[in-house]
Amino acid sequence: MNLEHHFASLGDAFSSKTRIQPLLEQRLVEFNQSLATFLSIDIKSTQIKKILNGSEPVLQSVSMVYAGHQFGGFSPQLGDGRGVLLGEVRGQDGLLYDLHMKGAGPTPYSRRGDGRAVLRSCIREYLASEAMAALAIPTSRSLGLYDSCEAVYREQPEPGAMLLRVAEGHIRFGHFEFFFYQGKNSELDELVEYCLTHYYPNCKKTDSPLESMLTEVVKRTARMIAKWQAAGFQHGVMNTDNFSFTGETIDYGPYGFMEDYQPDWVCNHSDHEARYAFSRQPGVGLWNLNCLMRCFSKHLEKDQLVAILQCYEPELQSYYDDLMLQKIGLKNVKDLHELLPVLFTILKAERMDYSIFFRLLSQLKFNEFTSLVDEVIDRDRLTEWLERYQSTRLNDGLVWADVSKLMMRVNPKYILRNYLAHDVMIAAEKGDYLPFRRLLNVLNSPFDEHPESELLAQRAPEWGRSLEVSCSS
Structure with missing residues (x-):
């Protein structure tokens, strides 16, 4: 592993030197071998093990400083309160990727916090980032999960853990806000140059590099949120300090994958004003970009x-x-705009499971509507819509079976439901990681059938629908 330190070389104005502070009786309980291979990281190497678990300090490791708008209010100084950037490694594609440890202990930005993470939050982030990657949504990735016997105190004592994360970059909108509002113009210029060099080198070749880079940031952010909306994903805490300058989904906390279709669904029970509700995510993305501009x-x-x-x-x-x-199997946007609003009205009224509906629609056979109609109360209304949909799809002139196969590749059978994550966390806290690995297996290939794991595709039971997820998650 060739660990580089480009961000750290920017100096003390951008970060503080920190190191991983290992947990008590820490263990590596999950390792992403395919990602490690891509990054040329050999976990069998004793030295690499020591570097990653913190027992051998990295002299150039740092915690970043930034600011951010949190639930609409500006916080002039935030930072990696429990994170350490070990450095960057080069992937097989020739690009650099950050290695970042969550839960590594107190930093200068911990704000009286303990700098630790608990096992449940690390498991939730590990599962979410890998599920998002399998759905082709830009995201940070999970490389390694460490548990321990050290107690970390939240509402009650919980097992402490650390999560080793990988991303193209951990620079946030809040980095630019920190230097702008502090009036540190030279540092802001340095950060611009850093991002042009490391993330947007093609923009340097244009007549207006900064303008080109910001345009690309806007477009990447737009495409990321479009993918969130299509997948039924809600981030939960869309603060500017949680928005990546490289257009990746980062900082998984009280996220959720929508089950019953509710456009105004709020997954984060700390979001009392529903600022980051599912239907508001596109608007919040634009608001955050305004802050950046x-x-x-x-x-x-x-x-x-x-x-x-x-x-x-x-x-x-x-x-x-x-x-x-692609999800609905049509060719023309005009047809989509006629059919989709009516469908969403039906799904909302019926509280139909978003992912299950589109999966069943992928499997729909010509003139056989029973599998879908049996899922709803107002059978006539859905039947009428399905007849219109079938007619429209036939008018596209494509082979029905071919379209269905394509739909099956974009409509997952398995999503990360809160109750599944909850079951996995309970088992892991008792030392049993088999449920975690079984769930991770299907989330890594969510479009396949996995007949041995059929139960993981089912709707949440009643107790699972009432689970609350908050910022402490």
Whole structure:
């Protein structure tokens, strides 16, 4: 493993030197071998084991400083309160990837916190990031999970854990906000140059590198959120310090995959004003990008920044339309816009499971509607919609069976339901990681059938629908 330290070389204005502080009787209980191979990390190496678990300190490891808008209010200084950036490693694609440990202990940005993470939150993030990757949604990844016998105190004592994460970058919108609002113009310029060099090198070749880079950031953010909406994913805490400058989904906390279709669903029970409700995510993405653009008000003219922001909505809408055309098996956007709103009205009224419905729609046979109609109360209403849908799909002139196969590749049978994560966490806290690995296995290939794991595709039981997830998760 060739560990590089490009971000750390920016200096003390951008981060503080920190190190992993190992937990008591720490154990590596899960390791992502395929990701490790891609990053040329040999976990069998004694030295690499020591570097990753913190027993051999990395002299250039750091914790980042940044700011952020949290639930609409600005916090002038935040930072990696429990995270350590070990450095960067190069993947087989030639790109650099951050190695970042969550739960590594107190840092200068812990704000009186213990800097630790608990096992349940590490498991939830491990599962979520790998599930999102399998759904082709830009995301950080999980490389290794460590448990321990050390107690970490939240509402009650819980097992402490650490999660080794990988991402193209951990620079957030809040990094730029920190330097802009502090009036640190030279550091802001350094950060711009760093991002151009390491994340957006093609933009350096254009007439206006910064303008080109910001346009790409807007488009990446739009495409990421379009994928969230199509997959029924809700982040839960869309603060600017949780938004990646590279367009990746990061910082999994009180997230959720929508089960019963509810456009105003709120997965985070700490979000009392429903600021980050599912249907509001596209609007929040634009709000966050507005915050980001303010940081460049001394670099670009207002009309330039406005023009960059105006790329957001058409990019999101067109990308979302393409995703939904694939999910529903149609060719024309006009047909999609006629059929989809009616379908969503039906799903909402029936409290139909979002993922199960689209999976069943993928398996729909010509003139055989029973499998779907049996799922609802108002059978006539859904039958009428299915007849219109079938007619529209036939008019596209494509072979029915071929379209169904394509739909099966984009409509997962398995999603990360909260009750499944809950069961896995309870077992892991008792030392049993078999349920975790079984669930991870199906989430890594969510479009396959996995007949031995059929129970993991079922709706949540009543107790599972009432589970609450909050920012402490």
